[in-house]
Amino acid sequence: MSHDIWVFGYGSLMWRPGFAFEDRAIATLTGYARRFCLASIHYRGTPDAPGLVLALAAEAGATCQGIAFRVPASTAPDALAYLRARELVSYAYREARLPVALPNGSQVQAVTYVADPAHPQFRGGLDLHGKAEIIARASGPAGSNRAYLHATLAELHQLGIEDAELSALAAMVAPP
Numbered sequence: 001m002s003h004d005i006w007v008f009g010y011g012s013l014m015w016r017p018g019f020a021f022e023d024r025a026i027a028t029l030t031g032y033a034r035r036f037c038l039a040s041i042h043y044r045g046t047p048d049a050p051g052l053v054l055a056l057a058a059e060a061g062a063t064c065q066g067i068a069f070r071v072p073a074s075t076a077p078d079a080l081a082y083l084r085a086r087e088l089v090s091y092a093y094r095e096a097r098l099p100v101a102l103p104n105g106s107q108v109q110a111v112t113y114v115a116d117p118a119h120p121q122f123r124g125g126l127d128l129h130g131k132a133e134i135i136a137r138a139s140g141p142a143g144s145n146r147a148y149l150h151a152t153l154a155e156l157h158q159l160g161i162e163d164a165e166l167s168a169l170a171a172m173v174a175p176p
Contacts, residue, residue, distance in 0.1 A: 005076045007083065008100050008110035010034050010066035011054035012148065015155040017069060018086065019079035026159055027068035027100040032056040032114060034064045034163060036131045036149075038092045039121040043142035051138030051145040052131055054152065055093060055115035057124060065161045068100050068110050080111070087113040092121040128165070132172035147176040 008029060009017060036052040045051030056064060071079045087093050093113040100110045115122055126134075138145035150173075153166045 003073050003076075005071045005073075005079070006100070006108045006110035007069045007071060007079065008066055008098070008112040009069060010056060010064050011152055013069075014067045014159075015151055019069075019071060019082050020075045021069040021071050021079075023070040024067050025102050026065060026161070027102055027108075027110070029056070029064045029066070029098060029100045029110075029112065031058060031060070031062060032064050032098075033059040033062035034066070035115075035124070035165070036135065036169065037115055037122060037124045037126070038119075039123050040138070040140060040145070041121065042089050043140050044145040044148050045134075045138040045140045049138060050121075050134070051140055051148075052123065052126075052134045053148065056112065057115050057117070065159075067159070068102060068108060083111065083113075090119075090121060092116055092119040128168055128172065132169055135169060136173045144176050146173050149173060150175050 035057045037057050038053050038055045039050035040053040041047045041050050094116045096112050096114050097109045098112045099107045101107050135145040153170050
């Protein structure tokens, strides 16, 4: 690649990116909301007992704050290969390049992973109680769903980002 790329993290990428980056900043994506809306059969659950993971769900008027990572051109191919192996493991996410706003007022196009509402793992219709029940019991090769929820919320708090839905879920699901 001949230029740096940006990657937008809104869930575990915020606290465990797994790729080299040169800079990071809080960023805002418009038109999408952070939601527990994908069944996890590879990381936070199993095919027999799926968990739930975060995804970006298209939602009119919504915004999602997360972290934009600037990846140098020299390591961008490796970062993209890593991200695709991690995020597209079952193709429940779609890779998109979307505009995110940085604190200085500029916008960058960022590689972003959004929910595919047509995928069989999409769980967009669950209410908070249904989500909490799944998160409280699910566990997979990457650990418990509770740990994933609480680690994401802790990172958001550290960044000064409020997420009412995650806070409500955390209140319903005991810490790991």
